[in-house]
Amino acid sequence: MSGAASRQTRRSEGAGESGVSVHPEASAHDYLTPARVAAALAILGAILAATMLAALACGSAHLSLVTAMRDAASPDRAILMGVRMPRVMMGAAVGAALAVVGAALQALVRNPLAEGGILGISGGGAFGAVLAMILFSRFAGVDAIVPAAAFGAALFSTFAVYRLAQVDGRLEPLTLLLIGVIFNAFWGAAIMLINSVVNFYFTHSILFWLMGSFEAPTWREVAIVAALGLGGFAILMGRARDLNLLSLGDEEATHLGVEVDPLRRTVFVVTSVMIGAAVSVSGIITFVGLIVPHVLRSMLGPDHRLLLPAALLGGAAFTVAADLIARIAIAPAELPVGAITALCGGPFFIYVLRQEGRRAAVL
Amino acid sequence: MADQATGETTDARAIRGDASECLSAPGEVALRAIKATAGYGGRAAVREVSIDVRRGELLAIVGPNGAGKSTLLRVLSGALTPWSGTVEMAGRPLGDYDRRAIARRMATVAQENPIAFRFTVMEVVLMGRAPHLGAWRFESARDLAIAREALDHFDLAPLAGRAIQELSGGERKRVFLARALAQRPEIALLDEPSAFLDMRHVAEIFGRFRELAERERIAVAATMHDLNAAALYADRVLLMKNGAAAGYGRPEEALTAERLSAVYDTEVYVGRNPATGALAILPIDAARRSRINNPRD
Numbered sequence A: 001m002s003g004a005a006s007r008q009t010r011r012s013e014g015a016g017e018s019g020v021s022v023h024p025e026a027s028a029h030d031y032l033t034p035a036r037v038a039a040a041l042a043i044l045g046a047i048l049a050a051t052m053l054a055a056l057a058c059g060s061a062h063l064s065l066v067t068a069m070r071d072a073a074s075p076d077r078a079i080l081m082g083v084r085m086p087r088v089m090m091g092a093a094v095g096a097a098l099a100v101v102g103a104a105l106q107a108l109v110r111n112p113l114a115e116g117g118i119l120g121i122s123g124g125g126a127f128g129a130v131l132a133m134i135l136f137s138r139f140a141g142v143d144a145i146v147p148a149a150a151f152g153a154a155l156f157s158t159f160a161v162y163r164l165a166q167v168d169g170r171l172e173p174l175t176l177l178l179i180g181v182i183f184n185a186f187w188g189a190a191i192m193l194i195n196s197v198v199n200f201y202f203t204h205s206i207l208f209w210l211m212g213s214f215e216a217p218t219w220r221e222v223a224i225v226a227a228l229g230l231g232g233f234a235i236l237m238g239r240a241r242d243l244n245l246l247s248l249g250d251e252e253a254t255h256l257g258v259e260v261d262p263l264r265r266t267v268f269v270v271t272s273v274m275i276g277a278a279v280s281v282s283g284i285i286t287f288v289g290l291i292v293p294h295v296l297r298s299m300l301g302p303d304h305r306l307l308l309p310a311a312l313l314g315g316a317a318f319t320v321a322a323d324l325i326a327r328i329a330i331a332p333a334e335l336p337v338g339a340i341t342a343l344c345g346g347p348f349f350i351y352v353l354r355q356e357g358r359r360a361a362v363l
Numbered sequence B: 001m002a003d004q005a006t007g008e009t010t011d012a013r014a015i016r017g018d019a020s021e022c023l024s025a026p027g028e029v030a031l032r033a034i035k036a037t038a039g040y041g042g043r044a045a046v047r048e049v050s051i052d053v054r055r056g057e058l059l060a061i062v063g064p065n066g067a068g069k070s071t072l073l074r075v076l077s078g079a080l081t082p083w084s085g086t087v088e089m090a091g092r093p094l095g096d097y098d099r100r101a102i103a104r105r106m107a108t109v110a111q112e113n114p115i116a117f118r119f120t121v122m123e124v125v126l127m128g129r130a131p132h133l134g135a136w137r138f139e140s141a142r143d144l145a146i147a148r149e150a151l152d153h154f155d156l157a158p159l160a161g162r163a164i165q166e167l168s169g170g171e172r173k174r175v176f177l178a179r180a181l182a183q184r185p186e187i188a189l190l191d192e193p194s195a196f197l198d199m200r201h202v203a204e205i206f207g208r209f210r211e212l213a214e215r216e217r218i219a220v221a222a223t224m225h226d227l228n229a230a231a232l233y234a235d236r237v238l239l240m241k242n243g244a245a246a247g248y249g250r251p252e253e254a255l256t257a258e259r260l261s262a263v264y265d266t267e268v269y270v271g272r273n274p275a276t277g278a279l280a281i282l283p284i285d286a287a288r289r290s291r292i293n294n295p296r297d
Helices: A002-015 A034-057 A065-070 A075-109 A121-135 A142-165 A173-197 A200-211 A219-238 A240-246 A250-255 A260-282 A288-300 A304-328 A337-362 B010-024 B069-077 B099-105 B121-132 B141-153 B169-182 B199-216 B227-233 B257-264 B287-293
Strands: B029-040 B043-054 B058-062 B084-089 B106-109 B187-191 B219-223 B236-241 B244-249 B268-272 B279-283
Touching: A034 A065, A034 A075, A034 A304, A065 A075, A075 A219, A075 A240, A075 A260, A075 A288, A075 A304, A121 A142, A121 A173, A121 A200, A121 A260, A142 A173, A142 A260, A173 A200, A200 A337, A219 A240, A219 A260, A219 A304, A240 A250, A240 A260, A240 A304, A240 B121, A250 A260, A250 B099, A250 B106, A288 A304, A288 A337, A304 A337, B029 B069, B029 B219, B043 B058, B043 B069, B043 B084, B043 B219, B043 B236, B043 B244, B058 B069, B058 B199, B058 B227, B069 B106, B069 B187, B069 B219, B069 B236, B099 B106, B099 B121, B106 B169, B121 B141, B121 B169, B141 B169, B169 B187, B169 B199, B187 B199, B199 B219, B199 B227, B227 B279, B236 B257, B244 B257, B257 B268
Parallel strands: B058 B219, B058 B236, B106 B187, B187 B219
Antiparallel strands: B029 B043, B029 B084, B236 B244, B268 B279
């Protein structure tokens, strides 16, 4: 990718002996320009479009995109619009939301290992959703209550993890991760507990939360997740420069004009809404918010004015691709997409953790 | 600075309006602490300190470890709210300004400068322009020119594209000083700007800030350990002990042998550098003698 290439170039230029003055053209790569943003997003947009097209074309049932487009009455059309399209759109919306949330949370806690799943926020959301689903199963408004409960529980989880990780007003990265892991395990256990006391009818849906899946979403669900995801993304984009400044630490950011506490509250609430929306329709899908921002940051640089929209497109593409693998790997049977992302994500998490550890040791 | 106000919103200019007249006068007070007491937990680290930071001068804050130098700087920057007493910027309580309004006028460089992600040197220096920019705006040609000038000021132009993590401690320090400069402040608060720097860069940095103080009428306050640097570069010195002011005035007034010996609990020689006539401060190796004479030490 050209973004990666240019980032490499400017690193190696800088690595040259000091005293050699930088070439005027080269200095355009030292910082983020609108042209660099446009180029990177165009490439990622093309990747996303190609991935979605592939995901629409492939699946357990044979389908011709051409026939589906030409003939409105064909079974191809029915499969495409009734099954694959909502599923692909849902994968894109959830993946985009999760990756943007990951990038924002990483900025907030100044740690590339933060992510909704790892910090136990998704687990909290899933618990809230499962609980609401069982308690309110007889109510007509259960469809609206489940996402709201997922959001409320996700928000509670976020604040609890964040508060508990603060030691003497300082956020210790390792403490944060450990508390996140504990919350994750706790919510998982709580869900299992519910699972063991409810009747068989609910068991399948509970497993679905635990593993994550995009099976058969309705268009209405797709629209809700997409709207909340895009709304949250727009709010976060408005704070993108402030998120950059937060990398310097709370106090330094304050000295550069950022009102840190309101910023933190905004990001917590927005990310909790986004995770709540994603979890309420697709269960727990981990590591998307870790892998996608990390890879993009190393290619495009850490500036959130580019990283957030890049995560939106990259997260969508990654998740659609993971879901495609989940659908066709053992077709006609299906794998849960959460298992695919976790299988990629586990080793990746360990890799990043070791890299960070090495860097910390050097500093 | 002639072009300073152009990037600002009207309300920022309005805030400045009432003060701009007095600020243009030489040595006018930009930042003032009045009987400020502050600390952490229940322990006061700064006790009833009153000081002025004046435009066009460099104020050095010196004292032994734990004397409250950094805490005082945090009080002046608004990062720490005093328990009692006040801090005023241009005659108004600091609390009357929002953080952005403060950031447009005051730059602070902390003692340690951690940064979480691999931003380039240029990106970090450009962060100094943030208080002057809207959320959605990219840096203008003028912002870039200001950042480049700040880089040049600290000989950082060749490092502009390097990741901040790849720099040495001294280089990193200079990047953050350049960022403060890119902020185009009226007040610069520097916590140990000479830490990690070799002799040449210490001289250069204080030289630069002196020059900026004189030419741009910036008010500079810096904590430092090096008493000779304070004597050499500062217009005025605040000597602190146990959170309180132990001496305050021109270097030759504040840094007397008597005061320094009391503050540092060790015998100090204050003379003149025969080459330049500048104040020269040296410890007298009395440790061994005093230990023999005073077993309690």
